[in-house]
Amino acid sequence: MISHNKISVALVGNPNCGKTTIFNILTGMHQHVGNYPGVTVEKKQGICHYKDYQLEITDLPGTYSLTAYSTEEVVTRNFIIDQKPDVVVDVIDASNLERNLYLAVQMVELNVPLVLAFNMTDIALHKGLVFDLKKLAQLFNVKIVQTVGNREKGVNNLLEEVIQTSNAPAKNLSSLLKYGNEIENEIEKLQKKFDELRDNRWLVIKLLEQDIDVLEHVQNEEIIFAVMESNLRLKNIFGEEPEIIIADRRYGFISGACQEAVKMTIQSRHDHSDMIDSVVIHKVLGLPIFVVLMYIVFDLTFRIGQYPMHWLEWFFSWLADSVTHFWPAGSESILKSLLVDGIISGVGGVVSFLPNILLLFAAIAILEDSGYMARAAFVTDRFMHKIGLHGKSFIPMLIGFGCSVPAIMACRILENKRNKITTILIMPLMSCGARLTIYALLIPAFFSEKWRGPVMWLIYFIGIALAVIAAKILRITLLKGETIPYVMELPPYRRPTFTSIMIHMWERGGMYLKKAGTTILVISTILWAASKYPAPNKNELAKIDKNQKQTEILRHSIMGRAGTVIEPLLKPIGFDYKIATALIGALAAKEVFVAQMSIIYAVTEHDDISILQTKLRNDYTPLQGFCIMLFCLLSAPCLATAAVTRTETGAWKWAILQFAGLTAVAYVLTFIVYQAGRFLGL
Amino acid sequence: MIVQERFLLKDAINNSKVRLLKIEAGQALKARLAAMGLLPGVQFKIINNNHPGPFVIDVKGSRIALGRGMAGKIIVRPTETQKA
Secondary structure, eight states: OOGGGEEEEEEEEOTTSSHHHHHHHHHTTOEEEEEOTTSOOEEEEEEEEETTEEEEEEEOOOOSOOOSSSHHHHHHHHHHHHHOOSEEEEEEEGGGHHHHHHHHHHHHHHTOOEEEEEEOHHHHHHTTEEEOHHHHHHHHTSEEEEOBGGGTBTHHHHHHHHHHHHHSOOOOOTTSSOOOHHHHHHHHHHHHHOGGGTTOHHHHHHHHTTOHHHHHHOOOHHHHHHHHHHHHHHHHHHSSOHHHHHHHHHHHHHHHHHHHHEEESOOOTTHHHHHHHHHHTOTTTHHHHHHHHHHHHHHIIIIITHHHHHHHHHHHHHHHHHHHTTSOTTOOOHHHHIIIIIIIHHHHHHHHTHHHHHHHHHHHHHHHHHTHHHHHHHHHHHHHGGGTOOGGGHHHHHHTTTOHHHHHHHGGGOOSHHHHHHHHHHGGGSOOHHHHHHHHHHHHHHSOHHHHHHHHHHHHHHHHHHHHHHHHHHHHTTTOSOOOOOEEEEOOOOOOOHHHHHHHHHHHHHHIIIIIIHHHHHHHHHHHHHHHOSOOOHHHHHHSOHHHHHHHHHHHSHHHHHHHHHHHHHGGGTOOHHHHHHHHHTTTOTTHHHHHHHHHTTOOTTSOHHHHHHHHHHHOOHHHHHHHHHHHHHSOOOHHHHHHHHHHHSOHHHHHHHHHHHHHHHHHHHHHHHHHHHHTTO | OOOOSOEEGGGOOTTOEEEEEEEOSOHHHHHHHHHTTOOTTOEEEEEEEOTTSOEEEEETTEEEEEOHHHHTTEEEEEOHHHHO
16 A cells, blocks of 8 residues: 555656646646756656545656667656656557557566556547457556547546556566567576576566667676577577567567457548648648748747737836835945846846747647647758758757747757757857847948848858858767667647647746746846946046946956956957957847947947947948957857756756857857958958 | 569658568667567558658558658568559
8 A cells, every 4th residue: 555645657658649638637737847867858747636645747758669779768667667656657549559559568568557548539439440448458457548638538537547556456467478489488598597587577578679778787797698699599590680579579469459459440540631741741842831830930939029028128127217216316336236237137138038938839839739840850851961960950940040048948859869969059150139239230330231231141141051060060079979860750630739838838938947047147147246346436437427437337347357358369350358348248148249339438328329330430340340240140159048058958068068169169260250351451 | 564572662652552571770770660660571551752752651550751761771572462
């Protein structure tokens, strides 16, 4: 019996089997998302109260099998082996039975307290599949419950069955499936010879399957040797790797069971999906459709997102004003400055990303839940593959033109770790919206009407070209590894549910605020302090007007001094201390560059931007102007980007590599451009 | 019509049914395909082979999309019904 009526439940199942929908129904908003230690796979847990029981439910990653070849599969099986959940629920897409039962068979072999949830039984029935559930339950020696996830049908039955199973005495299921004389002989031999294998049939089977992870954990060398011998014998008999024979036998068992217990009045699960696909992944139409949909996602994220963003900006400036009123006008209180310029503007900065992130993840949830995401990956795979990335990388990269922060978060849709990290690392090369404000200041300042367009295109193009090159280089050096050949299931199209979209948005938004938000807040407060302190002598400040005062404060601060210190370093690329100071300020956010320049030139916000542009034109050449833009495009991503890179990759080292690598590239390239330009007399 | 006994999956025509003979790939990929139901001996149908577009097959009732490179590593033969 389990004490305190607490039951731990693990949800497993194939990708697209409706597992997450069931998880959402069971746990509602009581979810917690984390990461499994050391890997980038998400760990989703939630609590469900039912009768007197408290069920702690873990939604394990969707997998087809339990091999050691994918992180998701290793995470899934290690969780079940190490955490020993009281009950494992395997969610099965009943309309795609055989493939889904493949995982179930392995769960049975793992010998865990198991309940099978036959999900989407409505679709299965509709497609003419009739199940003899009693028979199936008998054949697999497990409990089976019918559910229809998106209509919440059968969920209570499932909970009842989970509770019963958790209270039932353990039964030994592991030898349900027989692999035929040859393999069974080897299993028996190994089990007889080694004590540690006697009660663990699953382990023996995994050894025969040459499972890398299991082999690594075997201490006894004799076992490994004996397994190799067994494998050689089996290979001689079958002329094929034992693991393939084992997989074949599992499928054989399943199709045998299905022949007995499932009646098919011919299935055509894909009727409407095939029809949609004939257009959506058409060789000519596929790409344009993808481009249009991506445009809609981009537009939704940034155009609609700007309204709530304005409201938030308005709210925070109102808050700043209100707080300011607690002090007499013209007060130089440090506390006031910390509250208003440091904390309120810092929190405002963090929160201002939120509308974009929520909208983007709503769009991604719709793309994923509807089944289009798999098609999008398909359509783009042909050209993305050439640069060593997955087709799906295209989506975050596109979002990167709006803002790197949600774009890097969107890299979660990439399953392969190397792909994901590569995409995250190159993301800042997609010129974001904040950098557009820099171009908007500098291009009209230095270039005549007819050159403005081409210069702008050139900047964007340089970013994209470098991203492609960087991806290529990363994939053959640091993030080397087999580019996973493209194999993917195209799930039938389904209508996404409102709840699941909401939960998805809520999850991402919360995660951003909690994890990246705190880092961003801390660093932005530090940068604020660096731009204000140490403060210049008050008596001197009293003599000059307000604009010059700000200029003086900045020059006197750590940031201003740092600008002067690094000036010699930036001279070879054409920058002076003013630009250096503005660049340091731009670490907080790229658009701060413009604000910093205004302060340095003592131009107020109320002045026309052309005043600043005229001043810039007097001080710098167009070549220098171009070099500033180039450097802003390539160098040091903003701190928010660094913070999400750290949270999404799980390690500071990637954020540091991204920061240092891009800055180095920026320096070298700007150096070449500046020196070559000067040589040519520009 | 001359029936080729074995050919590469990438050369299969739309809506034809084939039986898998062999996959010439590494262990990892083979295991992944096996988990998705693509094993030697399995019969499946080519849904969409529009060069250079997508390559989609129907295995045990689910649609699997393959990269073209991979379709060139899978050896198949026509099923009995087609030979006749």
